[in-house]
Amino acid sequence: MFHPRRTLRALLPPLVAGLALTALPAPTATAASTLTNGGFETGGSGAAVPAGWSEYGDTAASYTEPGGRDGGHRLSHWSSSAYKVETYQYLSGLTDGDYRLTAWVRSGGGQNAAHLALKNCGGAEQRTDLPVSDSGWLRIVVPVRVTGGRCTVSVTSDAKAGNWLNVDDLTFTPGTSGLSVKGADISSLPKSEARGGVYRTASGTAGDPVAILKSAGMNYARLKVWVDPADGFNDKARVLALAKRIKAQGMKLLVDFHYSDAWADPGKQNKPAAWAGHGYGQLKKDVYDHTYDVLSALKSQGTTADMVQVGNEINGGMLWNEGSSANWPQLAGLLNSGYDAVKAVSPSTVSALHLAEGGDLDGTRWWFDNAVSHGVRFDAIGLSYYGYWHGTLHDFQTTLDDAATRYGKPVFVAETAYPFRLDSEDGLENIIDLDSELVPGYPASTAGQTRWMNDVASIVEAVPNGRGLGVFYWEATWTARTGNGWDPADPSSGNGWENQALFGYDDRALPATAWFRHR
Helix, strand or coil: CCCCCCCCCCCCCCCCCCCCCCCCCCCCCCCCCCCCCCCCCCCCCCCCCCCCCEEEECHHHEEEEECCCCCCEEEEEECCCCEEEEEEEEEECCCCEEEEEEEEEEECCCCCEEEEEEECCCCCCEEEECCCEEEEEEEEEEEEEECCCEEEEEEEEEECCCCEEEEEEEEEEECCCCCCEEEEECCCHHHHHHCCCCCECCCCCECCHHHHHHHHCCCEEEEEECCCCCCCCCCHHHHHHHHHHHHHCCCEEEEEECCCCCCCECCECCCCHHHCCCCHHHHHHHHHHHHHHHHHHHHHCCCCCCEEEECCCCCCECCCCCCECCCHHHHHHHHHHHHHHHHHHCCCCEEEEEECCCCCHHHHHHHHHHHHHCCCCCCEEEEECCCCCCCCHHHHHHHHHHHHHHHCCCEEEEEECCCCCCCCCCCCCCCCCCHHHCCCCCCCCHHHHHHHHHHHHHHHHCCHHHCEEEEEECCCCCCCCCCCCCCCCCCCCCCCCHHHCCECCCCEECHHHHHHHCC
């Protein structure tokens, strides 16, 4: 990843807020083994208590109204005064086992808490916060293991005056969910450490950042590899060394081939200097040989790559101009050379293709339709999704779900991040440093960064048919250190990303590392 700087619902009559939420009273809903009125159609508009459901707290703030996602009505929480309300349904007679609550939600954000929960199911309460989305409905899931044959489905708001949420089309069905990939790109780490970078636990104890991230729950690391970088970092030797540390912590490894001496992204896909005069036929061999060389060396030292990206953010192709997306037969040949090398080293390694613009449905379809029609081979689809550049969460979910369904492949977020503050530590203007650049509902704070990661992870978790693999945070360890800047050819270049790392300006692990423990 590398980018230049880029730049209600109608109010109802006032409702009265009153009681604070405490423990639920004894269930009053009819016990059932299936969810009743999950679409909130029974009873019609304005139902004070939706049929089949119960309420507790400031009950006037919970009601049905027109404007459902699929059908005529939805559940809404809203009041002109601060309120706390829970809309819930008690289920019994369940067969013990794994279940999933699936729901479509919208929220204007700002609440102290707004979530779906499964509670009293025989174990710990399972909860998923509602993402901030007033531009379109989002699907989220909450998994739970039921023991004892009963479970309570809950929609809860602890809200300020005027805060709102909508919920519709809930289902409670057998099944599991969760993310197998909870990772981060830590390519910057060796250079940071060479320039004096220090990493600390949240409590302030200095330590190995790979171990600190592992202890936070990270299970997968992503490393970019350049061919012959000017500063010697992110080359084969450095990747091999860092791979040993990653595997020693029991984590899996994704290797991200840029096929360049520096950044490759939608704006530039420059050939390595050593390949500059090569034509298409030689470039196919170059891609195979380089990919095979790096991956076989990893395998030989006992750190076989678990996943590989053949190219980085290749919306416009790679190895320009021969591999431009304006010349699909040649681009397909280059991509298949990379795929063949991956499989020659390790048939079980997942070979992924990676695009930027994770909210661009039409662009993603155009690219992968071409890839499929030209016989490109791949195992998984990775998308970069930065909410301040790539559309709304609704756009992102639409694109991600479509890719998984249309091409029948697992999908993952290859890159995402969010700022925990806006000011710069190293004096270089940060890529994101203005309030106007932020995603509405997600402030540049440790809480905003944490919420962003949990909400993105929830959307990936909800990809249909279990095809959501997980998420990689981009550049968790790229803290501000003199000499560890954007430009590998310029030792004085600054960072511009330290306000989006997962370690703060005091070098301590940030609260957002908690997202690694997402289900």
